[in-house]
Amino acid sequence: MGALALAGAVLGALLGGGPAAADGAARATGTGSAVGAAAGGKGGGGPVVTRAGLDPALVAGRGADVAFTEQEAENAVTDGTVIGPDRTAYTLPAEASGRRAVRLTPGKYVEFTLPRAANAITVRYSIPDAPGGGGITAPLEVTVNGRAKKTMTLTSQYSWLYNQYPFSNDPGAGLLHPDWWITECSCVPAATTPAPVIAKPFRPSHFYDEQRLLLGSTYRAGDKVRLTAPARGAAAWTVIDLLDSELVGAPHVRLVAANVLAFGADPSGRRDSAPAFDRAIAYAKRKNLTVYIPPGTYQVNRHIVVDDVTIEGAGNWYTIIKGREVALETPAPDGSTHTGVGFYGKDAAAGGSRNVHLSGFAIEGDVRGRIDDDQVNGVGGAMSDSTIEGLHIRHTKVGMWFDGPMRNLRVRNTIIVDQIADALNFHTGVTDSVVTNTFVRNTGDDGLAMWSDKVANARNTFARNTVQTPVLANGIAVYGGTDTTLSGNLVADPIREGSAIQVGSRFGAEPFTGYLRITDNTTVRAGTYELNWNIGLGAIWFYALERSIDADIEVAGDHFLDNTYNAIMLVSEWSVRDLYSIGDVRFKDIRVDGTGTSVVSARVKGSASFENVDARNVGAVGVNNCGAFGFPATGSEFSLTDRGGNDGGGTAGPWLAPWLLPNTITCDDRPPVVPPPPPSAW
Structure with missing residues (x-):
């Protein structure tokens, strides 16, 4: 070997x-x-x-x-x-x-x-x-x-x-958290005598x-x-x-511009070009010019602060901004212990940045391990009334991490790959913003996320994006917020402890209010194995962990293909099962082609309605209804409403048979998995 x-x-x-x-x-x-x-x-x-x-x-x-x-x-x-x-x-x-x-x-x-x-x-x-x-x-x-x-x-x-979150680069390391539950041995190692033997490298x-x-x-x-x-x-x-x-086209050229070469930038990548970028940006702002970065590889080992400026490259195959991860002598005010290449808007507390337009270049970082406090992202800060287009970002912690409040950002036609954590996160008070036609592959956490941490996000849209192979967590995740739309996205192959799409009341997020529209998305080979619960997840996963989810929610026109376990999952945590619920989620015009287990798994109080939900190649009973695990004589605490047109099923019969309604208890979280055949034309 x-x-x-x-x-x-x-x-x-x-x-x-x-x-x-x-x-x-x-x-x-x-x-x-x-x-x-x-x-x-x-x-x-x-x-x-x-x-x-x-x-x-x-x-x-x-x-x-x-x-x-x-x-x-x-x-x-x-x-x-x-x-x-x-x-x-x-x-x-x-x-x-x-x-x-x-x-x-x-x-x-x-x-x-x-x-x-x-x-x-x-x-x-x-x-x-x-x-x-x-x-x-x-x-x-x-x-x-x-x-x-x-x-x-x-x-x-x-x-x-390797190892437990936030992971290690050392294959021989012992457990990072000896007191955590370890599924592989069904134990809490620190409370086990003798201590369990964990194979190395671990995970x-x-x-x-x-x-x-x-x-x-x-x-x-x-x-x-x-x-x-x-x-x-x-x-x-x-x-x-x-x-x-x-087929890559010719490099983009802008002749009338603040060309970074005129300010001392080195396209060979041998010398640090960050000061030259700063000078070009300052000049461009005084003269109302675009900053142009011609073909080359430019070494930049810190944040380039951008505000009221347009920066164009020759195309992301030609203009590459590349930098090392640099340890800071003392931690930054935000807790960062490292810095690295990135284009950052000003901090929201300082007023943020606006009118920033970035396009046509690649950002290549040097991040090899996860330190959550580090701001070593490709693009960051607060950027209102701004656009990001045609970038290629890899080897940063998060491709784009936006700390609001901020508004009216447009991200489009961009590729983000090989990240230690998320590809993109709208974090805290991001409003009226859109991510579209962006391709994501191989993230170490959520692909695309909206996280209403302390301040709610509002009126944001993720549309027509592709997310593939997130190693940990979800393809697309929404944690709280108001009036949110996920439309026309394609999410494939989440690997562990996540779903293609998650709607989660967790991580301290503000509540879901207004509406949430999840329309015309397709998930492929989704629904992973949840280590902590020892069960399989759904391709779409609603999770009421810290509060109830009771916004106006509709899931319409979605296709759930080749689901490893369940297609649809609505769940709470055992410790709060009697406190929180998920109310009246509407599923309409859905196609489910293949499930390893059920079409719907409910492990929470609440309700959902189904209209024109067609399913085939269903591996187990169509509905796994555990409710809140009280198992009252009156039936499950979760009820289902049949609004008509729900067809198909599998070897266990129709997926939404009359005997399942409204709240028959059919609780079996771990039925035998029946791998479905490959998806085919409907």
Whole structure:
């Protein structure tokens, strides 16, 4: 195993099907893809194009409209080994898009046929950690049609986290929280005699990273891009998840501008360009000019403060702002112990910033571990009446973290990948703001979040975004707030302790008020295993932990595809089960294609109504109704209303049979999981 100090059994589990979980429900697996099964990773057919690991027709009209084309490695030609499918956390297949990937040992390859013209590729991959943590680097050879050889340098320096939250880079570390409940041994370690033996590395995760490469020429549809793990390299294995190919246009040029080169910026990246950026911004504000950053890689190791300024790059493939994470001599007033590359509005307490417009560049950080107090995000602060467009952000803690109060921000056409925590968070008093056509992949916490922490967010929208493979937590999460809309989003493959969509009264959030509209979204292979409860979650998850949820809520037009456990879940916490409820959520015009268990799981007081909710391939009884676990003779504390048109089901009969209504107790949180067949056209 050389480069990775793992026992053979542990490594086998990571690369293969994973160890059996403590509870039977955790062993759910599925094919995870509706296309390419015949190819099996070996075939010689034409290119298989997917979106979120599915036939694009199944998710048409949902998610971000991106410039690249996705091809899963398991559908390509390879002499390597297809791993997966598997949905067990802490395994490489589980974190892969579509829950499958291709493992290459030295000398092996995977070859993709371009479906359309391209001059650039993105490779999502994993290689082993160093024996003591901290990562390694290894080459990957790229050839097109057997020629034009290039070498990508892969790294695991930004992946491989271990242990309990907030995680460690050390695979040999003991428990970070010895007094926490540990599902694997059903114990509280500090209260157990003798102390439990926890396998090391404990809970490895966040395996994947990605690299982009301009090929130097434009290649035609039908040309072959081959990725080969060299016969002599530092990596004992290389796992390829997917390849995105793209035709990148010429660099954007703005001649009349405050060009950062004129103020001393270094496009080679050897010298620190932060002071030059500051000078260019100050000049541009005096002269009412745009700041222009031409092609190049610019070293910036701290925040660039922006207010009433427009900053344009040549395009995020050409203009790269890259910086190290820097330890501060003394903590900052906000508690940060590090700083790093980022564009920040002024603090809301100082009035915030307004009229900020950022576009056309990449931000590449150097964040390798999670410190929650650190402001080492790609974009941050408060920015009102502002726009962010066409950025590419990776290797920061959070791609964009906004601390309000602030209003009228527009984020669009942006890519955020490989984050230690969230991709984007509207935190505290963000109002009248929109995130649209943004693509997110491989976050270490919620993909897109609205968190009404102390001050409510209001009138915000997440529309037509794609979120894939959040390693921890949810694809899209809303914690409190007023008049919120989630519309037309595509969320796929959450890995652990989260859902595709969560509506949560938690984390000290202000209450939900006004309306919440969750419309025309699609979730794929969602509903993960909740470690603390030992149960599977729903693809959409309503959670009344700290107060009741009783806003005007409608879920309409959503499609829940290939659900690992439940499609819809409404739940409270055992300790507050008699205090809080979830009231009258309306589900309308819903499609559920495949559940490992039920369509609806209710573990709370309250009610919901269902109209034109069609389901098929349901693995258990259609409704798991536990209510508040009082089990009164009058029935569950949660009631369901049938408003008509609810059709379909599974082997247990119609999913919303008359005998289930209004509140028949059917409490079985851990029924046998029946992996559904791949989704298909309705």
